[in-house]
Amino acid sequence: MKDNNGSLSDLIRRALASQIDLGLGEAIVGRTRSSAAEMSFGQPQVSKVVSVVDLFDKPAAQSAPQFPSLTAHREAVCNCQLCPLGQTRNKFVYGVGHDRAEVMFIGEAPGAEEDRLGEPFVGRAGQLLDKILAAIQLSRQQVYIANILKCRPPGNRDPIPDEMNKCFPYLKEQIRIIRPKIICALGRVAAQALLGTSTPLGKLRKRWHEYEGVPMIITYHPAALLRFPAYKKDTWEDVQMLRARLDELK
Ligand code: SF4
Numbered sequence: 448m449k450d451n452n453g454s455l456s457d458l459i460r461r462a463l464a465s466q467i468d469l470g471l472g473e474a475i476v477g478r479t480r481s482s483a484a485e486m487s488f489g490q491p492q493v494s495k496v497v498s499v500v501d502l503f504d505k506p507a508a509q510s511a512p513q514f515p516s517l518t519a520h521r522e523a524v525c526n527c528q529l530c531p532l533g534q535t536r537n538k539f540v541y542g543v544g545h546d547r548a549e550v551m552f553i554g555e556a557p558g559a560e561e562d563r564l565g566e567p568f569v570g571r572a573g574q575l576l577d578k579i580l581a582a583i584q585l586s587r588q589q590v591y592i593a594n595i596l597k598c599r600p601p602g603n604r605d606p607i608p609d610e611m612n613k614c615f616p617y618l619k620e621q622i623r624i625i626r627p628k629i630i631c632a633l634g635r636v637a638a639q640a641l642l643g644t645s646t647p648l649g650k651l652r653k654r655w656h657e658y659e660g661v662p663m664i665i666t667y668h669p670a671a672l673l674r675f676p677a678y679k680k681d682t683w684e685d686v687q688m689l690r691a692r693l694d695e696l697k
Pocket of ligand 1: 527528529530531532533534596597598610613614
């Protein structure tokens with residue numbers, strides 16, 4: 448029992464620490480398939496809202512150094528070995544696009560092609576994203592595209608909390624430098640990480656959120672559209688909302 452309790456405490460602490468670094472003042476642990484507690488024990492072990500602001504001194508992301516440009520930031524972090532994915536990646540996948548983009552698209556992590564080429568959203572999912580952009584009169588050169596993780600999880604598995612915890616400050620700095628007018632989260636993992644929630648993707652769509660004051664909309668990951676083409680209609684509606692808001696802001 449002692450070992451189990453110790454493991455549970457450790458898992459909860461890691462989950463909370465992860466959610467703090469994702470910008471939360473509060474954290475919800477349990478009730479979701481991806482929570483650390485449930486992944487380990489099969490059933491939710493904790494199900495309550497926990498105030499975490501008093502448990503830790505300061506989120507690591509708040510004390511992260513700031514950089515004058517994306518180029519300087521990329522050069523500073525491209526050899527990162529903060530988590531084990533640094534050992535297994537082929538290429539560090541920082542991001543691509545305009546360094547003053549009005550719209551920033553954020554996915555979850557590089558896949559095999561991205562890992563090979565060092566660029567996010569290439570391959571079939573990337574081509575589909577390009578078509579989605581074209582449908583709302585945007586191009587890859589006009590927007591910025593990045594992921595929560597900069598290195599590929601082996602076998603394209605979901606990122607784990609510790610990896611997101613370590614990597615999220617890089618994305619946060621990219622957003623600070625670019626200062627987009629709108630963020631579009633692509634898929635469940637990116638949406639939940641940016642919002643610090645375990646709410647299912649379906650309940651997050653069709654409305655506006657905010658990430659640190661930036662309007663944020665959520666839609667399906669292009670890879671999901673390749674598997675489930677029926678979601679394309681919903682995605683079309685989401686990006687039309689994005690286009691209309693962008694026009695309003697102009
Ligand atoms: S995934 Fe992020 S934290 Fe992990 S090694 Fe790569 S850059 Fe570093």
